[in-house]
Amino acid sequence: MADREYTQLTYEAADRIAVVTLDRPEARNAYTVTLADELTAALDRADRDAAVRAIVLTGAGRDFCVGADLSDGGFDFDAATGPDPAWQEPAGRVSSRIFASNTPVIAALNGAAVGGGLTITLAADYRLAATDSRFGFVFTRRGIYPEGASAWFLPRLVGMGRALDWMVSGRVFGAEEALAAGLVQRVHEPEALHDAARALAAELAATTAPVSVAVTRRLLYEMSGVDSPGPVHALDSRLIASIPHNPDAVEGVLSFLGKRAPEFTLRVPGDLPDFLPWHRARREEDET
DSSP: OOBOOOSSEEEEEETTEEEEEEOOGGGTTOBOHHHHHHHHHHHHHHHHOTTOOEEEEEESTTOSBOSBOGGGOSOSSOTTTOOOTTOOOHHHHHHHHHHTOSSOEEEEEOSEEETHHHHTTTTSSEEEEETTOEEEOOGGGTTOOOOTTHHHHHHHHHOHHHHHHHHHHOOEEEHHHHHHHTSOSEEEOGGGHHHHHHHHHHHHHHHSOHHHHHHHHHHHHHTTTOSSSHHHHHHHHHHHHTGGGOHHHHHHHHHHHTTSOOOOOOOTTTTSOTTOHHHHHHHHHHHO
16 A cells, blocks of 8 residues: 655555655656755655665656756745755765665656656666656756756766766656666556566566575665776675675575575665675764
């Protein structure tokens, strides 16, 4: 059953899957500061729930999100005096929370996903699109600037050349171009999109170990910018050396040999290896 404690989205958790749905169909799910903050809170809630193994992010109605609600103003500060130095723009609040997630996030992009409605999904593990989906980083056509840390995420997904094309031109493009460039991993017929996202989430929940997923997800991000493979190999070595004391590793082998579904027992975040630098930093932040 959907949780109605939010005003601009719905939250439903069942069968190890949390579904977070942008719920402003009358505004084509254009995001507001309120929606951005509710999204951040809902994603945080799902990520901290040990029973949730995958998160599906989608939109109600015909569109995922058409970007910022320009009629709403888009700011939660006095434009005359400017923001507090610690102020963060709304789309980046969402993409930053997805980036920090220990739980895989699957974005099901129905209809239009434009501007901030696209940048908030760039940190997701999967982006699934409908065949009739349309995408665009349209900031230059509005005289504004990219947000959601998209200038960091997008070149890593599609390469600098394609990122420059899409962002400098601000042009709108379709699902096939997005798929060919690697912006989305899979394309489905519109009526099958949500079921496909749920099926992928169910597969991840049933077949993967939560601690292994969390560590792997962060390794890919945290280590992608180092100058050589040395630091990665050093951390890999500590992780592999911990396997003899890892019950999930034993279960993974036994379930494979027994041709049965695995029953992994380690949980996030309590069972994450203490020596992971990003886990230690996040734990210290939570304690302050």
